[in-house]
Amino acid sequence: MAPTPSQHLPSIDVDVLIVGAGPVGLNLAYQLRRYSSGPSQSSRVTPISIHIIEKHPKPVQEHFGRAVTFWPRSMEILAQMGLADQITQQCVAVRSSAAYDATGNEVFGRGWSFLEGIEDTRFKFASVLRQKFVEDIVRAKLNELGVQVSEMRKFVGLEVDESVPPGEMGRVKATILDMSGGEGHDKEYTVRCRYLIGCDGSRTVVRGAAGIESDGDRTEDKWVRIDGVLKSTSMPKPRSYGAIESPIYGNVLWIPLDHGATRIGFALNEDRRKLYKELNEAVFVQEAKLSVKPFEIEYERVDWASVYSVGQRVARTFWAKESVFVAGDAAHSHSSGAGQGMNAGMHDAANLGWKLALVLTGVLKRDVLATYDLERQPNAKRLIKYDEDISVLVTGRLPKGWTGDPNEDPNVVLGRILQEAKGFNTGLTIGFDPNIAVLGDDGGQDEAVLAKRTLVPAPAIPGYRAPDVQVLTPALWEPVWLQSLMPNLARFYVLVFVGKSPEAKAEFMELRADLQKNPHLKLDKTTQPESNGTGTHLNGSSYRSWPVDFLTILPDKVGNAWFELGTDPVGRVYYDNDGVANRRYGVSDTSGAVFVLRPDGWIGAKFPLGSKGLVDAIDAYLGGLLLR
Numbered sequence: 001m002a003p004t005p006s007q008h009l010p011s012i013d014v015d016v017l018i019v020g021a022g023p024v025g026l027n028l029a030y031q032l033r034r035y036s037s038g039p040s041q042s043s044r045v046t047p048i049s050i051h052i053i054e055k056h057p058k059p060v061q062e063h064f065g066r067a068v069t070f071w072p073r074s075m076e077i078l079a080q081m082g083l084a085d086q087i088t089q090q091c092v093a094v095r096s097s098a099a100y101d102a103t104g105n106e107v108f109g110r111g112w113s114f115l116e117g118i119e120d121t122r123f124k125f126a127s128v129l130r131q132k133f134v135e136d137i138v139r140a141k142l143n144e145l146g147v148q149v150s151e152m153r154k155f156v157g158l159e160v161d162e163s164v165p166p167g168e169m170g171r172v173k174a175t176i177l178d179m180s181g182g183e184g185h186d187k188e189y190t191v192r193c194r195y196l197i198g199c200d201g202s203r204t205v206v207r208g209a210a211g212i213e214s215d216g217d218r219t220e221d222k223w224v225r226i227d228g229v230l231k232s233t234s235m236p237k238p239r240s241y242g243a244i245e246s247p248i249y250g251n252v253l254w255i256p257l258d259h260g261a262t263r264i265g266f267a268l269n270e271d272r273r274k275l276y277k278e279l280n281e282a283v284f285v286q287e288a289k290l291s292v293k294p295f296e297i298e299y300e301r302v303d304w305a306s307v308y309s310v311g312q313r314v315a316r317t318f319w320a321k322e323s324v325f326v327a328g329d330a331a332h333s334h335s336s337g338a339g340q341g342m343n344a345g346m347h348d349a350a351n352l353g354w355k356l357a358l359v360l361t362g363v364l365k366r367d368v369l370a371t372y373d374l375e376r377q378p379n380a381k382r383l384i385k386y387d388e389d390i391s392v393l394v395t396g397r398l399p400k401g402w403t404g405d406p407n408e409d410p411n412v413v414l415g416r417i418l419q420e421a422k423g424f425n426t427g428l429t430i431g432f433d434p435n436i437a438v439l440g441d442d443g444g445q446d447e448a449v450l451a452k453r454t455l456v457p458a459p460a461i462p463g464y465r466a467p468d469v470q471v472l473t474p475a476l477w478e479p480v481w482l483q484s485l486m487p488n489l490a491r492f493y494v495l496v497f498v499g500k501s502p503e504a505k506a507e508f509m510e511l512r513a514d515l516q517k518n519p520h521l522k523l524d525k526t527t528q529p530e531s532n533g534t535g536t537h538l539n540g541s542s543y544r545s546w547p548v549d550f551l552t553i554l555p556d557k558v559g560n561a562w563f564e565l566g567t568d569p570v571g572r573v574y575y576d577n578d579g580v581a582n583r584r585y586g587v588s589d590t591s592g593a594v595f596v597l598r599p600d601g602w603i604g605a606k607f608p609l610g611s612k613g614l615v616d617a618i619d620a621y622l623g624g625l626l627l628r
């Protein structure tokens with residue numbers, strides 16, 4: 001019902017309006033608050049003000065089943081944001097897979113077999129936790145930071161006032177319908193903000209309102225997903241990630257869920273659909289039982305069941321008019337065939353979160369915001385292309401334009417493609433081309449080199465993730481994961497690998513001395529004491545004017561770092577454990593190297609330790625991003 005003028009509420013001014021409180025909207029709200037409040041930030045920074053709206057009340061929103069799996073890179077990202085612990089407390093860590101042909105014989109190297117060989121990460125498994133539980137975790141964290149989701153508020157439209165400079169208050173004006181008063185009592189209000197983020201899912205209204213075009217299509221294929229607790233089953237490995245190669249229902253998905261539940265997913269072809277007047281829960285249960293044949297299942301309880309049309313769509317750009325962003329399903333939607341949707345959304349959120357927070361707190365140049373689109377849109381396009389093939393194979397057909405053997409079994413092809421795309425599926429090889437936040441790379445455009453980067457382990461070069469390895473703590477020599485030493489607090493990390501040679505030690509001395517001459521990177525004891533982001537203060541009460549923390553990695557375990565170096569390390573010091581860190585980072589343990597890591601855990605720049613003007617080079621990279 002259209003509101004009458006008397007039903008207008010006063011307008012609200014906020015830094016950021018987030019539309020949609022799914023996993024992506026909640027995560028972005030959490031990050032923006034986390035990076036602008038708490039001990040890691042200067043007390044001069046006021047928390048970013050956020051209005052996050054959701055059109056459904058929580059009980060309704062919770063009823064949707066949707067995503068269930070986080071792949072390893074997503075878990076690494078969430079761990080650095082301080083969210084993984086709660087997820088691992090509740091999730092099913094699935095380390096095994098099982099695939100069965102139509103007669104129920106176990107077949108190997110097919111289905112989800114790729115997840116048995118996950119390496120190069122702490123999270124060597126699929127973390128299965130239903131979306132509603134993930135949302136609960138992030139919501140609770142967000143509430144702790146003083147932000148509540150405004151439910152029953154629907155985004156209706158927006159206007160970008162071009163007379164207001166980008167980033168200024170009122171650049172974006174959004175119209176919101178407040179439906180919380182019950183039917184017939186809708187009220188409208190305006191939100192004036194600096195930035196708006198559309199996290200409103202695949203049926204996004206924000207994308208169109210911002211004038212962002214998209215490409216894609218729906219197919220005729222329909223898939224069913226049913227989550228529930230099974231009373232009994234004859235499926236031999238019900239707690240593995242499973243695939244049953246049905247001649248009628250495609251490659252049937254079997255996922256052991258949290259809280260003792262199981263997800264079964266299958267394609268419901270037209271012939272099957274025609275058998276029913278209405279597609280309801282009873283039909284889904286009946287069809288699920290047939291889809292897993294020759295195995296038997298009996299349901300104790302169904303939590304959620306749904307049928308949906310498979311389709312793919314991607315926005316041409318992930319931002320408009322330098323002030324409206326789209327993220328998650330609002331930016332890219334596809335089938336759930338490879339279980340990537342929520343994961344891709346987390347990658348979007350991790351990419352945008354620190355950039356927007358640092359722009360809003362006056363630390364980062366506004367130009368850096370453009371890299372969100374430059375980095376995420378091509379990856380989403382790649383995902384869409386991949387999903388087009390995967391979804392057809394899951395449905396039981398060979399992909400369009402298939403040039404291989406026309407008689408090949410789609411299940412065999414599917415297993416092979418999932419294996420080949422392991423780096424992409426797990427998220428561990430997702431990379432970005434050079435831009436202002438990614439300083440060049442080592443390989444140019446050589447195709448063989450680029451192809452290698454899609455294989456796990458991807459090289460530790462700019463544009464790729466900073467690998468996780470175990471290093472040793474000083475004195476105790478206790479192993480600790482490197483990524484856990486670098487939480488995402490919207491701060492950069494500089495990793496200094498010191499080589500063993502006398503030259504490398506001299507170069508380290510020079511680096512240390514030059515850092516103290518740099519106004520943005522020197523430790524300044526005269527400035528107000530600040531935390532280094534880990535709750536501890538270094539070298540007394542000192543800090544750097546840029547949000548940058550240093551870690552020194554020595555090539556061997558030693559008794560005392562000062563004695564080895566002849567000086568203090570820069571930042572905290574850790575020791576390599578039998579050369580593991582040097583090898584994984586591709587660093588000669590004789591000469592050393594320096595990596596600048598972005599807050600999201602991707603490598604931004606790499607330099608040899610002995611390169612001339614090293615501190616100037618670090619300064620030039622960071623100075624391209626951070627305001628002086």
Ligand SMILES: Cc1cc2nc3c(=O)[nH]c(=O)nc-3n(C[C@H](O)[C@H](O)[C@H](O)COP(=O)(O)OP(=O)(O)OC[C@H]3O[C@@H](n4cnc5c(N)ncnc54)[C@H](O)[C@@H]3O)c2cc1C
Pocket residue numbers: 019020021022023024025053054055056061065066067068069131153154155156199200201202203204205225306308327328329330336338339340341342343344345
């Ligand atoms: C059946 C199914 C199974 C899936 N399985 C997986 C899986 O296993 N793994 C995986 O990674 N992904 C999976 N996905 C995809 C995954 O659910 C999505 O990618 C993920 O939910 C995207 O998160 P989001 O926050 O972008 O959008 P959503 O979760 O869709 O959240 C958007 C929110 O915005 C709200 N909203 C919409 N319009 C408005 C408006 N105008 N005003 C205010 N609020 C609005 C909606 O109510 C919703 O709460 C699956 C999806 C489906 C449908």
